[in-house]
Amino acid sequence: MKHTLEMKNIVKHFPGVLANDRVSLTIQAGEIHALLGENGAGKSTLMQILYGFQAMDSGDIFIDGRRIHLSSTKDAIDLGIGMVHQEFMLVPTFSVVENIILGLGQGLGALLDLPKASSKTRDLSDRFGMALDPSVKVGLLPIGMQQRVEILKLLYRDARLLILDEPTSVLTSGEKDRLFAVLRELRKSGRSIVIVTHKLSEIMELADRVTVMRDGRVLGTKSIQSTSQQELAQLMVGREVNPHAVKPERRSGEPVLRIEELCVNDEGGVEKVHAVSLEVCAGEIFGIAGVDGNGQSELAEAILHLRTIRSGRVFLAGTDVTRTSVAQHRAKGISYVPADRRGVGSVAEMTVADNVVLGLQQRYTRGPFRSVREARSSAHRLAERFGIRGAGIDSVAGKLSGGNLQKLILGREITSGASLLIVDQPTRGLDVGAVESIWKELLRAREQGTAVLLISAEMEELLNLADRIAVLFNGRIMRVFDAPFVSVDQMGLLMAGIASPPGSASVPFQESQRDETF
């Protein structure tokens, strides 16, 4: 049976963001289709529309040429479309079969017919080589098996199209191989699979075709035979509309931040940063490139001591600050713009003026009291200099759009007079105008002699702003470049974890070329 799904001209707005801009995507029967893109590229939104979780603003979805309407996830599953989330939606104290029939209303009137459901579960499990025992409590299963329960849940509901969101992010490599085997079995049975991911090697290994998304648009769909990891990496991170920054000559100063052999674990004890050493000087922007989740944020948090350092040392202007508190770091002159603007960088419920004080609350004082007047005048100054619009200084910060909120946070951190500024994904999800003004301010901070550590997944941003760039992959620094002598190709490869470029396909940016750009 042919079973082709087509999404045509899907448009989806969120307040202040165009998440999907006339996106079209076709998924054939019996193919594994990879959806590739950075965080915020719009792939999650597209998939949420497809499994009925979000309503699209406009566009059409067809199955075998017939237009379909999705107003809930139930509609989607009735049409054979289901999703396996990154976070599993399972009841740990229920058995496998109980989890699978949860919400189905399966049985004889009010009574459950568990034996029948169990045997169907077992059949499906055997057929696709999942080796699941229907009677085992899900909470006792390892993560990889729990994922199979999620897949089985969809198969039980006769899903023809399975969407898997970052399916390998929680798996060990053995579990990953078994997952791929299951997915290949499913493909053989004529089902279609969409995997949402940014892991290039897995796409090459598993998928038949790949669609790359960026900034809410589809850049293209390629068959795996006709593309390479290198090309995909470039498509994924290369920005099309390039705001350009004029960067004056670098005046290198004294080292401000020095990191020696830093190792950092995440909450689960997995090593996220491995033996990273680097040095950032006054008046320089040091870029850290890398696909999300390769340890960048953990590195930034560890420098500020928001995260426990397992081993290694951090020096600020020559003094060892490895073990000092966040407040002391701030007092010593580290500013930090976190990647999570709403969750970490600001307090949505407090006013804009109160958010200007965040992190500097011990400084905005008169005698023992808070100096509200000073905070308000700072807020006015920031609003004017950075063009923060959308909410007055006395309305809550949650009302600000992403770009304006980011300007507020960046403004606060830049004007605090710090000698080291750490910025994590400063322009993610922002429109070109906001990007330009943020770039300008970062360069201005550099001019004033601030050492800037710029963490970004945007290659263009790094090439425009950074003096030196380190590529981080899997918590390790792959290589450090002087910015003028690196090409997009080289960086793309390193970001994908390929240490030595095959052949010499990559030509470094030539000085003349760069000069033209600016």
Place this chain on the structure above:
Amino acid sequence: MTKLFERRLIPADSPGAVARTTALALLAAMAVTAIFFRYYGASPIQAYFGLFHEPFGTLRGFGYSLVRAAPLALVALGTIVSWRSGFYYLGFEGCFLVGAAAAGWLSLATVPGSRLGPLPLALFLPLAILFSLTVGGLWAGLVAFLRVRLGGNEVLISLMSNYVARFFLQFLVSGPLRAPGSLPETPLLPRDTWLPFILPGTRGHAGILIAVAAALFVWALLEKLPLGYELVVTGFNPAAARYAGIEVDRRMVFAGFFAGGLGALAGMVEVLGSQHRLMDGISGNLGFVGIIVALLSRLNPLAVVPVALVYGGMSVGADAMQRRANIPSSITFILESLAVLLVLASDVLRFYKPNFSALRLFKLRASDREDSA
């Protein structure tokens, strides 16, 4: 059809909008309660007059209102400090009891001829305040410590700890501190240690002044001091607080300590100002009613004393109403509960804005219909 009410994405949060919706909720609560007054054959207007005349129209009644309001306000202030810091403490009943016990014990220790000997009030009172505050602070601070160190759930632990405090007080009044006699209670506290009466000819005592001072202090702490800012950030968003260099755990323990201290002061005020002896059941649920006062004040410390006065006054008026008009005073409970429920529920109103143009259209259409008819 045009909608009469449009939904807002963000609720209107101006003081005017809050005041309007709160007033609407209170009116609705009074309207519903009016039905019950009718049931007892009373005119709702007269009933409401009676309910508010006694506590606010007579000196004697006003004195009683002050007596009821003082501990309520102190518990409410404790609630505000802890809840706004993200520490959802519910153990004020226990704090009240340990605070009362501490003050009572200290007072009895100053009986002429005993350990401390007679103390002038000017010396005794600061000592009593400090002592109750510390005991209550440690009582609640322990719960906060358990939460930040071991991840204990403060709601459960604090609720359970109320029982521990109650049984501890029972032990004190039936054991070590028991007065010779039949009832499990302490002897009358020495007169020198009573809070002075401030309204001549009434029972109104200086506890309300302590409550007012505490309210101003809590307001200054939360609004005017950097420490208060850190507490509020901790309450709203612990991740942002950590990012801002705020030691979230310490702030939370501080909030627990201070909140418990305020709860204990409520107990002290009640025992030194009104009961003048320790006994079982001295709290009369004030530790919970105070939380309601905090909710009605919308966690605003400056609103606490007026709200506590109205709330305390209503219970005084209800008693008078029962004596005079034979209307059960429990109707006041209905009124109070409805007021709490509806005031909290009224938040949802701020998500809607009336569409006046639609309203006008609606009227126009209606009048058109009348014309044609």
